[in-house]
Each structure stands twice: as structure tokens, then as C-alpha cells.
Amino acid sequence: MAFARIANFLSFIFLLMTFLLIIRNSLAAQVRMFAMQSAVLTALAGVVAYFGGRGELAGVAVVFAIVKVIVIPSVLNRAVSKIGMQRAVAPYLGTSMSMFICALLVVLAFYVMAPVTSSNPLPTADGIPLAFAGVLIGLFTTVNRRRALTQILGFLILENSVFMVALLATYGVPLIVELGVFLDVLVAVLILEVFVYRIKDNFDSIDVKKMGALRG
Secondary structure, three states: OHHHHHHHHHHHHHHHHHHHHHHOOEHHHHHHHHHHHHHHHHHHHHHHHHHHOOHHHHHHHHHHHHHHHHHHHHHHHHHHHHHOOOEOOOOOOOHHHHHHHHHHHHHHHHHHHHHHHHHOOOOOHHHHHHHHHHHHHHHHHHHHOOEHHHHHHHHHHHHHHHHHHHHHHHOOOOHHHHHHHHHHHHHHHHHHHHHHHHHHHHHOOOEHHHHHOOOO
């Protein structure tokens, strides 16, 4: 059916955006890719709301677009400009090895989610492994990045993917819960932005590897 095809296509595009974000070296480009990924997820939420008859999910999609496509990317771009670093420090693992590990995580996600997909009657079930792959890749990205700012992006990828899993598996959660989560994420990003500024001011670097060398 059309609903299933559209949902699967948007789920694939979401995961593709995750891979594209990983291979970007420019911080500004990574932020733009995150905004595009969030826009795809907004479209997916709108599609589920329309075909699934979930009016409250349409409201969630609107709030999601405001927070994840506009506000948070603006905050991150402001951080990039203020810090004065346009290019990201190389991750602990190179791009080729990172992509290989992410590919393995996708395979693992399909293997782990196979029972869930087969038992879920919803037409969006086939996209669940793609969403769970995003969760795993978000975790990997967070621990594989040296800069605090790029670790924040890894956390945001993880949060987007968790929302996508809930969206595909259950057509989302109640509006009030989603609004609370979005507010928590926005506050967390604002706090982390201040934290990054303080790191830069005190250590003249946001490379977490260099800060680890300070441990006595």
C-alpha cells in the first residue's frame, strides 16, 4: 500500500542522512545535515498522522519541525560561529572504518528487530530496523567523536532515532509526552552549548581527548 511505501522510503532517507552526516568534515555541514534529517522525520510524522488518523501526531510534527529543524540547528550554528571552528577534528576512527562499523550496525539492527518486525501488524513495521539502526549509529557517533560539539550531534541523532522507533512501532506517544521530551532536549542542547563555551574558554579546545590528558 502507498502508506507503507512512503514510510519505508522516508525511513531509508532518514538513515541515509545519518550516514551523510558521519562523512562530513565541516561542522556547519553536519548541522545542516541534522536539520535535513529532522525535516525528513517531520515529513514521516506527518505521513503517519495523515494515514493513521492521528490528529495529535500532526501537532507533534509541527513542534518537532520548530524545535529540531529551526531552533536547535540555529543554536548549533551559533555555537560553531562563536567557537570559530568550521572543521571538525578527525574522529577516533577514520571515515572508512566508521562507515564499515555503521554498516555492521545496520545489519545488527535488522537481525535484532526481525522478530519485532514480523509480529507488528502496522504498515510502518518494515521501517523499524532502519530506525533502530539510527539509534545504534547515534550511540557510536557520540563515543567516536573527539569534539564536544560533534558529540552533541551524535546525541541528537540518537534522540531522533528513538522518536522514529516510537513513531513507526506505535504511531508515536501522547502529545504531552512528546512536548515534554522536546523541551528537555532543547534545554539540554542550550546547557551543552554553554558547557562547550566554557570548555573553549578554559582549555582553548573542545577536543575531549585533550581534556582527558588532564586527569592526574
